[in-house]
Amino acid sequence: MSSIKVTPIKSLNAVIEVPGDKSISHRAAIMAGLADGVTQIDNYLPSEDCLCTLEAMASLGVQYEVLERLEGYGPTSLRIYGQAMQLNAPDVEIDCGNSGTGMRLLAGVLAAQPFQSTLTGDESLQSRPMGRIMTPLSMMGARIEAAGEKEGCAPMILGGSAERLQAIHYDMPMASAQVKSAVLLAGLFAEYETSVRQPAETRDHTERIFDHFQIDSTIDGHRIAVHGGQIPMANDLYIPGDISSAAFWLVAAAAMPGAELKIKKVGLNPTRKAVVDVLIRMGADIRVDMISEDSGEPYGDLTVIGGTLQGTEILPEEVPNLIDEIPVLAVAGALAEGRMVIRNASELRVKESDRISTVVTNLRAMGAEVEEFDDGMEITGGRPLHAAELESYDDHRIAMSFIIAGLFAEGETVVHNTDFINTSYPGFQHDLEKVMNPKPHFAIAIDGPAASGKSTVARRLAEKLGLIMINTGAMYRAIAWASIQHGIDASDTEGVIAMLDRIDLRCGVRDRGSIILVDGVDAGDALREDAVNSRVSAIAAIPEVRRLLVEKQRDYLELGSLVMEGRDIGSVVFPDTPYKLYVDASEEVRLARRSAEGLADVVSQRDKEDSSRKTSPLVVAEGATVIDSSEMTIEEVVDEAMSILKSKGL
Incomplete structure (x- = not known):
């Protein structure tokens, strides 16, 4: 039985990429297994819960191939070979582990099968109510029996009838995405149209993944319907x-x-994303940057700037879509000023633990003022938290919520029995370590001649590693652009030097990338124009320009670990960094790349100017590893760079 100890931190500055969505991963494994064809799934959650669902589909005849895995856990990228709705009888009981989602969704599929199967799980799962799915599935004609020690609980014995399920319309007595999904999945095997009406909006991953796998469904307000007999079509x-x-x-x-x-x-x-809405209502400064809507699921980056929170009331209509986040929002309430009211949340009583009771118990143990109700709690914030020894109650979300509380509590907080964290968040301790013990900032130096691909490689590496990316070439281009604006010829060295004292040059970071303002102006695309290209080498050769910019480049390291690319990064700017790369390519390839970009650089002339200048010439820095990108794709160069950096101890 493991425990995690935490002590208070004074600051938090980090970039984190959490594992794949648990709800979507369950559904992806099931739908890909039912589909006709091969589906590749990337960023699958390798948690114990989702691995149980994947193995459940495998026991039903679905084959899968692992492409990538998270060491110590399981697959994160895989191909699933669908069975086109034709599943095989399992040889053994299907173990759903701790996953209520996995069990309830699989029940919808297995209730429709002509063979009999048994769904079971750990002690916690066998105590959770399954009657809520048994009722509608029985109405469809399914053979289903709860054989657990507690009434209406797992193990569940399902299927085994030669008769096809009958379509129903089901008015759900409670808002539950799991019940809705179980009925709709069963409806794929039924005759005619199966529909459900939910009393309030619930998470719509099933509807979205139906659409992704080309299953026609109808959504009319809170009513969702699907016609039986459809076969999902494989789709990455x-x-x-x-x-x-x-x-x-x-x-x-x-x-x-x-x-x-x-x-x-x-x-x-x-x-x-109700958790984001509630935190913003509490006064949190959160910026949402949308990226894409791949596979029908929108995603993006969230940036949070810390401050002082105010308590709020969680609205009744928010509860169904906040049910997993309420424990940590209760912690937020204890850290906030004023009252935090959480009601209409009796569903918390039948999760992995009684989350109303366990949250209240642990908050009180840490000195918080909490009043407990049958359907929630009220927290009076503002009292300092103190360390305590706490139980997780075999509940992953309780464990993680109070580890976060421990980051604010005076003394050493210990949370016991934390192994269950792996049911939803493999790698949590790694991210916790990143927050509690941030490593000293470091620089990855990437040098190379014009058009070698170093800027693209640097950007991709920064994205992969969650680092700041600094394009030093843009800084020299900014000075060249400024000289044009001031009417100074590139050959007028004294004029350029004098200009440096007159202009306001500011270097900062925006969206993890560098930004350079000259007199408050971001020149943007103008920095790539031919007029700038033709003079940037001459400007960069001026010692006073290089001294000014090298100082500013070193200052960037105070903002965080970074990838910096240029022509003297490993030799001059960060000569002591162990992470040095030199990205090169043949002159012919580099010229073709510039031409494809619509630019008119004469790379041979740039090479000569950069390599022969007296101050900080372009060289392969001592200790740098050379990568010739002439015959490589960007992806291959990035993979090679990652391999080299890992070999250097990154």
Whole structure:
């Protein structure tokens, strides 16, 4: 039985990429297994829960091939070979582990099968109510029996009838995405149209993944319907990061004045991002940058600037889409000023633990003022938290919520029995370590001649590693552009030097990339114009220009670890960094690249000017590894660079 110890932190500055969405991963494994054809899934969540669902489909005859895996956990990229709705009888009981989602969704599929199967799970799962799905599935004609020690609980014995399920319309007595999904999945095997009406909006991953796999469904307000007899068609998908996992870090950063946190590629499904809305209502400074809507699921980056939170009331209509995040929002309430009211949340009583009771117990143990109700709690914030020894109650979200609380509590907080964290967030301890013990900032230096591909490689590496990316060439181009604006010829060295004292040159970071302002103006695309290209080497050769910009380039390291590209980064700017690369390519290839960009650089002339200048000439820095990109794709160069950096200890 493992425990995690945490002590308070004074600052939080990090970039985190949480694992793939748990709800989507369950559905992806099931739908890909039912589909006709081969589906590649990227960023699959390798948690114990989702691995159980994947193995459940495998026990039903679905084959899969692992392409990438997270060491110590399981696959993150895989191909699933669909069975076109024709599943095989399992040889053994299907173990769903701790996953209520996996069990309820699989029940919808297995209830429709002509063979009998048994769904079971761990002690916690066998205590959770399954009657809520048994009722509608029985109405469809399914053979289903709960054989657990507790009434209406797993193990569940399903299927085994030669009769096809009958379509129904089901008015759901409670808002539950799992019940809705179980009925709709069963409806794929039924005759005619099966429909459900939910009393309130719930997460819509099933509807979205139906559409992705070309299953026709009808959505009319809170009514969702699907016709039986359809066969899903294989379709590759990318699973965004899980916002429920991101919620822990959102609360930590939002409640810590001066913190700055970026969470990359996190799912922003409108039916899931209520946690962001509540935190913003509490006064959190959160910026949402949308990236894409691959596979029907929107995702983007979240940037949080820490401050002081105010308590709020979670609205009844928000509860169904916040049910997983309420424990950590309760922690936010304890850290906030004023009252935090959470009601209409009796569903919390039948999760992995009684989350109303466990949250209240742990908050009180840390000194918070909490009143418990049958359907929620009220927290009076503002009292300092103190360290305590806490139980996780075998509940992953309770464990992580109170680890976050421990980051704000005086003393050493210990949370016991934390192994269950792996049911939803493999790698949590790695990210916690990143927050609690940030490493000293470091620089990856990438040098190379014009058009060698170093800028693109640097950008891709920065994205992969979550680092700041600095294009030093843009800084020299900014000075060249300024000289044009001031009417100074590039050959007028004294004039350029005098200009440096007159202009206001500011270098900063925006969206993890460098930004250079000259007299408050961002020249943007103008920095790539031919007039700038023709003089930038001459400007960069002026010692006073280089001294000024090298100083500013070194200052960037104070803002965070970075990837910096240029022509003297490894030799002059950061000569002591162990992470040095020199990206090269033949003159012919580089000339073709410039031409393809519509630019008129004479690369041979640039090479001569850059290599022969007296101050900081272009050289292969001592200790740098050369990568010749002439015959390589960008992806191959980036992979090679990552391999080299890892070999250097990154």
